[in-house]
Each structure stands twice: as structure tokens, then as C-alpha cells.
Amino acid sequence: MSSTENIIDYKKKELPPIFGIFGFGLFGIGLVLSILAYLSEPVRSAYNNVILLEFLSSIGIGSLFLIALEYVVGAVWSTPFRRVFEILSSVLLILPLVAIPVYLHAHDIFHWTHLDVVAADEILKEKSPYLNMTFFTIRIIAYFVIWILFHLLITRNSKKQDVTKDIKLTKLNTKLSAIFLPLFAITLTFSSIDWLMSLEPHWFSTIFGVYYFAGTFLAAIAAGTYLVIWLNEKGLLVKGIGKDHYYSLGALLFGFINFWAYIAFSQYLLIWYANLPEETVWFLQRWNDSWMYFSIFFVVIHFLVPYFALLSQPSKMNPKTLKFMSVWIILAHFFDLYWIVMPTFSREGFVFGWIEIGFLLLGLGIVIVVFNLKAKNQNLIAIGDPRLKRGIDFRL
Amino acid sequence: MSSDSLKYLEDISVIEGRPSLRSIDDVISKPLDTKPDKKYYIALAITLSMMGIGGIALIFSLYYGTGMWGNNNPVGWGLPIVNFVFWVGIGHAGTLISAILFLLRQKWRNGIARFAEGMTIFAVMTAGIFPAIHTGRPWLDGYLFPYPNQHGLWVNFNSPLLWDVFAVSTYFTVSFIFWYVGLIPDFAILRDRTKNKIKKTIYSITSLGWRGSNRHWQHYEMVYLVLAGFATPLVLSVHTIVSFDFAVSILPGWHTTIFPPYFVAGAVFSGFAMVQNVLIFIRKIFNFEHIITLDTLEKMNKVILLTGMLVGYAYGMEFFMAWYSGVQVEQFTFVNRAFGPYAWAYWIMVSCNVIFPQLFWFKKIRRTIPLMFVIGVFVNVGMWFERFVITVTSLSRDYLPSSWAYYTPTITDFAILIGSFGFFFTFLLLFTKTLPVVSMAEVKAVTYGAQPTHKDH
């Protein structure tokens, strides 16, 4: 039963205005709070800015990764909402802006920028060919260029396909995705090393890139899942997307919660077991005083709750559960980044106040505002994709 | 209408052509109904001889002691653990195909899952030989399990070697159960086809009385899903725990946090290469080419390419972090691997694992059988050498230069390795003649026209 015509019943509708208003509200409050934060406590704000940067980077580059993965493996069930992820990946365009305040405050955040300290410290001196402002700058530019370049290329082809329905564009995107994936691995790893691992320049862990990847994947899938379900409930996608698709998204969420926990635990176990002071220092810092309670709380919210909430088959198909857990997981990823970054700033105990909330609201606001803006002038479904019909018809 | 557009518009049929359900039964059962031919006996003779060589070497080792092996001070871990990790890794492909591809709803697994799971079980059995014998006194292996014994002593739950005991036992048991559950409907088919009275009795017992009832299929599918859901984290955990054997130490080159996912990726890598190699023979010999299609082989090669790149990523990360950490012993270890006395092993490893698999970027190579076979062999060689390089280089040159020594495996070591291959392939050969190597029920479920067309949502 083959048909060259993909008769897709899609009518482009506007997003409900509440979405944009809500997003703008979050963005506005967040922006005000974060500016006030910079004026009152610039160092703490700079640390929060790193969290913000990595949070947005997760959502942006994670979405692009999911798109590339779909192209390379030829997945069919996710085709109907690939466009949602494409729009989400536009967050990448904002990253350079968000990186600027961090870059300007690099001296406050990154210990290795203090050249006098580096000169006196044998270990930091050895690392200085990598950890120096020049190379650091070149690397940041490289990450952003590569990410934004592939985002533009892939999404442009996909949008063009809406009109031309040319299959060659799918082939081209598949090739681009295949090239992108190894570059993704390298840039993601090194960007996480640069922004997150080098906060503690004496510490190192070979699995760190994988750990950040696990969180990134989760954040992107969660953001996408929420949007897909919400859009579908508002009738803005296409008829035929239902619990079979939701189940696949839920299964990915569940699977990667497990994967994240596995990576996090492996990193912890190996460092705990060998008990080498140069490695344990990082975890001991996160067990210090009130950080201990936060660490326990963190395990509960990032692993135990999502695990049991998404364990059963029905829960993975239930749109309400999925939406709730998606938001939960996005916030949990934010906490993951907080747990990685803030102990360097506040060694005595955890600090959490209006500044942190301000940056969190700013982050969520940016995602929603960017999505809203970008969704205005394009279809929410990749109507030209040759696999679309099969994707909509996908049943478990 | 180009064939390209068809490719995107239609489900690629997993089984080529439109075989009738009965013909699937006939084709797959044929090896079980016919007597083995001369080629089979020759193959079996070869594998049995290999097993014999290993057996003799093993008897010598147990009688005269482990001094017959090359293990020395400081290289206390040599070929036994290298072979153990190698074989456990081979087993992972089977579970991945069986369980993970099932969870990902990839229908192309149906033609190869039975065979792959069988390979897993035999690989795990082969792997299990090594912990059993490596102490030189296998009759004391009972002490590996926590039971109240006359010493009043328990096992050391803090040791990764003990975690291995639990992991490999669980892996074997769950894989076997998973395999067996998959075999139940096929035993029923064989029971109803066979005219031989003895076989009928045997199949009646092993099929447990299966009737194809949908009330049973419902529970069956749920259990299959539950087992697949368990087997997936299980397979990740097994090779992770194996990696912990090394990573929990403080030895440079061993103690690095990326070992768990690195070992798992490496296991899938070598496992898929072995499965691909064996399947190439199986599909030719038994005329299963329309069931184990070239598309399936191509997909496996893509997985080999992906996991090979993950392994390459891990090599890169280890190397970068060794420099970044500033720990001189760590830096030395990596320079030593590439340029020290074992450089020959290191470069075999890198070329086989990182360089050759890159050829799979080219579609032509992915779909050419002799070439993919060769690359598969290289991958297996490379992965054996990876375990060798990791184990031996870090031990032979660790912290104190006065403790350095070179390790040479003895003839006994190699004989046991050959024996392990003989063991594995013997079981595989016996498997092909006693059990259906392709799951008839699963293949039928994905043939053209197997499922109803009018489905409401």
C-alpha cells in the first residue's frame, strides 16, 4: 500500500497567546531579577549565569542532537514532532549572548584565570596550555559556530522541504547529521569541561562529558515531550498523534533517567572506592555541611521520584503524568547543574535565594520566548518529510 | 516513482519476499530434520579438537598449578582475565539485539534474536570458565557464594570480583530464561510437526504444553517485555561491573571514571562483530538469506561503526584527561602504551578498533559481505588486544620502576584461549542442529500480511 502523496491534514494555527505571555512574563521577571542580582552580588550571579548557560545549552544542543539521531537511524515515530525539536534548538542562537556576562566575569569564576595562582601551582601550570583565556576563547567560539552552523543548515533544509517535498533534502540532512554527531560528542564534552569541570581546576573525571550528555539528553527530551503533548492537546499538531507516540517519548525519558543515574553512580562509586584525595575533594565538597542534605535531596528528585513515577507502562502513556514529569525533569536538570556549579561558589553550605530563582525563571522564560518567536513563521510539523505519514500512523 | 521515495514511504519489509507461514516453519526446521552432512562433521571435529587442546592445557594447569601460566609479579592478571572480559563482551551483543532492540521496536531483530541470544549464553558460559579456573583450585569455587560455611566467613561484598560473581551468574540465568521463554512457542511448533516419537516426547516436555492460546500470549508478551526491560540494564550492569574490576583500583590506566560506559560500548562493539561474522555463515549454510537479510547485516555494521566511535571517544578522553590531570604516572602510562614494550599490541588495537571500522562509513562496504566479514574479524582481534593492553601495560609498568617486568603468555595460556573458542563454537554447532536458530514465531509476526490491517486507535 504505497502512496506518493502524503495527505497530511495539517492546518497551520497560531500558538495560544497565553504561551507567549507566560513566557514573556517569566523572561521579564527573570531578567529584572538577574540584573538586580548582578548589581548586588556579581560573583554569585556569574556562577548562576554559568548554570543558565549550560541549562540553555542542554536544551538547545540536546534538541539538535535528537534531530540528528533521528535522521541517522531513520527513526519514523518521531518524525511528526521533529519540527518541535528544531524550533527548540533555536535556543542555540541565544547562547552567545548568555555567554557574554560569564566571559566578562571569568576572572571571578575560574580559578585558573588568576595567572599568579597558576604560576605558583605546579598542577595548574601544567594545565595552562589548555586552561588559558586565549584557547578558552577560541574554543567557545568554535563550539558556538559549529552548533549554530549545523542548526541553521539542518533546520533550513527541513523548512525548505515543507515547500518542495524533495526527498534529496532528507538525504542531505542525514549526511549532515552523520557528520554532526561526532562533532557533537567532541564539542559537548569539551564545552562541559570548559564551563563546568574547570570550575574546580584541580579535579578531573573522564566520564564528565558523558554525565553532562545524559543530563542534556534528558532536558531536551523532557522539554520536547512537554511541548509535543501540550501542542497536541491544543490541536496544533496533527490528528493521529496519540498514546503510542507518547509512550515512546515516556520510554525514552524513563530510559535516560536510568542512564543518568548509572553514569552518576559510576562516577561516584569509582571515586569513593579508590579514595584518592585529588578526586574525592569534589564529592567531599558536596557532602560538606548543608550540602549533604542537598545532595540527598538531589538523588531523590533526580532519580527516585522520576524512576517510580515513570516505571509502569500506563504512566508512560498518560499525557498528564508525562507533562508533569517533563517539567519535573527539566527542573531536576537545573538542580543537577546547580549541584555541579554552586559548591565551588559557596563552600560552606548551600545558598539558594531569589538570585537562583531569578536565573531559573530567566532560563525557562528564554526557552519559551524563543520557541514562541520561532514558531510564528513556520509549520509545527515537518509536512514535507517523506516519513511523516508513517510516523503519524505509527502504532506500538 | 523512484525506489528512494518508496524506501521512505513504506515500512521496509524485514523479511524479504512474501514467504508463507508454513514455509518459514519448513525452512527453519530443516536443519533439525536432516542428518548432519560431512561439512558439519568436519567443522565439529575442528572445534572439538580446539576444545581438546584447551582441555589438556587445563588439566595440566590444574594438576601442576598456575605456574604453568605466564602470570608473574607484578603482572598478576594475565590472559585468564583478558579472555574472561573478551568473552563476556561477546555475549553482550546477543542481549542487546534481543532485549534493547525489542524495547526500541526494531523489527529487524526478529530474524536474528534467537541466534544472538544463543551466542550470548554460550559466550557467557565460555567466559565463566575463566573465573572458575583462574585460582588453580576450581573445586573451591563454592566459596564464591555467600553460604554459611565451616569458617564462619562470608564473601567480601566490597570486592568487584565478587560483584562479578553475582553479575555473571545473573546474566547467565536471565539470558537463559529469556532464551527459553522465546523457545516455548517454537518447541510447540516442532512438537506438532515431528513424526519421530522420541523427539515428540522431548518437544512436548520442553514446550510445557503450549497451545498458542491468546490468553497465554497476553501474559507471554508482558513477561517478554518485563524480561527485556530487566535484561537491558542487566547487560549494561554486567560489563560495568567487569570494568569495576579495574577501575576501582588506583593503578594508572585503570582508575578512570569513563571505564563503565567505555567497556559497555566496547562489549557491544566486539559482540556485534562476532555475531555479524557468524551470521554470515549461518544465513549462507541454512539458506536463511531472506530472513537474515543484507539490510540486517548493514544495520549491524552501522552499530559496529557507532560503538567503534564510542570506543575511540573513550580512548581520546582517557588520553586527554591523563594530560589534563597533570598526574605524571598517568601521563607516563599512556606514553608507555604507545611507545613502550607493548607498543606492538597497542597499535594493533588502535588500527583494528578505530581505523578499520571507519570503512563502514561507506555504504558499498557496509553491504559487501567479504569486506564486512574481514572488518568484523579485525574488530574482534582489536578488542581482544584492547583488554590485553589495558590489563598488561598498566601492571607491567606501574608506580615503582624497580617492580617493572615483562609478561609473556605461555603456550598453556594460548592453548586455553584456543580451547575457549573451541568450546564456544562447539556449542554453537550443536545448537544449529538441535534447536531452531531463528525464532519461527517471531519471524512470522513480522512477515508481510502477518498483522491485521484495520486497526482503530
Next chain:
Amino acid sequence: MDEKILYGYTGLFDTPDEIIEAANKTAESKFKKYDVHTPYPVHGMDDAMKLKPSRLPYVALVVGLSAMFGMLGFMYWISTVDYPVIVGGKPFFSFPAWVPVLFEITVLSASIATVVAMIAIFFKFPNISHPLHDTEFMKSVTSDKYGISIDVTDDENVEEAKAFLESIGAKNVTAIYWDNDEANFKNSVLQPKFLALLLVLVIGVSGATYFTLNKLMFMAPFNWMREQAKYIPQEKSTFFSDEFAMRNPVAGTVQRGLLPYKFTKKPEESAALINPLEVTKPNLALGKKKYDIYCSPCHGYFAEGDSRMRGQFPNPPSLHSEKVRNWSDGRIFNVLTDGQNVMPSYAYQLTRNERWAVILYVRALQRSLNAKESDLK
């Protein structure tokens, strides 16, 4: 002729669409004891038969979690209560190290329990004597056809079942009968074949156990290296002509850790030995103690020669004589070690250290009876 008991009727269908249709109709009919048979699971059949979802995942969850906590309790007990051992400086309750084992046990228990529950409880397998076995119907449905069976045992309207199947388009509608032998088969534990098997098993297992624990464990190489090629004390030897494995020590062998005393019968040369002990309170106390025990019976408490032996043994001269006072410590040491005239050697009663300490004390005594003005301060 046996009165065959009717089990029910079966009918076959050719395509998946047909069997779904048929299942729908049968689910809505009055026949509740029916079943659908397919060679592989057909999508949508569970809904067509209006089956409730399987409860097996709960088995997995409950058993898995119980096993996990049970194992945790066990590991806790052996590590903190029964036999705590410090491993690698880790605390007794080292939870992170236990996670891998806990995970494996959870998966193992849950998997086995779920499969056993499915087979034994939900399927009530093994059951190789169901009436549908060995029928043409069964041979078709495991291979390439789809079928429906309706169980009419204990039903009155048996012919309606046959009519119903024909009405929904089933082909080869057949009557299936119970096999009388199988139906009348009483599964008794006391069957001769089973008892014979039990007997064989018992003999085999106990024999093997006896052999292993009482015979095999005493044979090489299983006997903990009980017999070894080395010689043990008192053993007979085939190598030496006197057949003793033990040899006499070579002439001049000394006790381990001890250097021989060089000045036996050489009193003049022994004067060169220097007292290694310093004059400290502990050394003097030791000397006093030993002197009082060993020397004072003959020499008196103050070395004046006032023996307590009451003439049983010759009185020694006083040690405060000019001669003895001028002797070096080493010369006195020689007297203690070798003996002198009637005095025996005290080498066995006093260790060398103690002898030196005694000499220090004697020196103190000598000084005390020959004190100078300058000593009083």
C-alpha cells in the same frame, strides 16, 4: 466402546483480519469459556477479546523490591554484626559498594519469579495432556492458521457452540474429545515410576556427597596439599643412609640471633669487653633485682661475702677487694658467663643484658662502700 466425553469445538480461519473479527464476535457471544489460538501474537487481539491487562509486572515489582531489601538486610548483618572485617579502610556499612550486588539480586529474583509465576500460576504449565494437543487443529494453529476453540464441558447447549462457529465463518469445525486415559489419569505421588526415580536420585545424591566429602577431599589435588614432597620432622628418608630425614646441625652451629661468647676460658682477654648499658635508674633497678635473686645467696646483699648458705657451700670473698674493684666490667662479665673456681656459670640464669645490669649494680655497691667525700653532695 468408550463413551468419549466432549471437550468442545474448534474452527479455523485464514487471515489475521478474519480472526480479529471472529474474536470480536465470540467475545460478545454467550460463550465465556473460549480461546483464540494463533501461531504468533496478533496485534489487537487482547482488545478484541476484552482481556484485562496482565498483572505479572506487579509480581516483578514486589519480588524485586523484597529481594533487594532482603539482600540489603543480609549484607548489613554480615558486615556489621556477624563478622565485620575492615576492607580498604572503608566503614563496615559501605553502601555504595553494595549497590551492584543489590541490583543484580533484584533483577535475578524479579526475572525468575515473573517467569515462574507465568508458567506455574498463570498458565498452569506444564500441562501436556490438554484435549487440544495432538489434534489437527493444534497442528494448524501452531503453524499457519488461526483458530477459536470453545470449551463446552459441563455445558448443556453443546450444539449451539458448533452452530455459532459455523455462523462466524470458521472452517473445519471439529469436535474435540477428552482422551479417556488422560482424563482419568490420577496424578499420584505414589506412582511406581516416580518412586523409582526418587530412589535413584536419593542413592545418587547421597553417594556422590559421601564420596566427595569423605573420599575425594582427601585425594590430591583436592586435599589442601596435605601430602607434599618436602620432609617434615621425624619423617623417614630414602635419601640418607641412616634413613633419618632430620640431620644434625653442622659443628659450630649457633642459636639463631645469638653470637657465641668469644672469651670462654680466656679471662684476661675478656677484660676488653665494654658494658653496653648506661647507668640509668631502670638498669640499676634491673641489676639490683637480679643480684638479689641470683647473687645474694652466696655473695650477700652488699657483696660482702656474707653468704646465707651456712657453710653448705664455700663463702666467696668480698667483692669490695682492691682486686675486684680494679677489674673491668668485661672481666666480671667473664666470671658470670664462664664461672670461676667453685662458682658456676650463670649464663643460663641471666641473659647477657641482665648480667651487665648486675655488674652495674655491683659497681654501685662497690662505690657505696668506698665512697669519697665528693660523692656526698
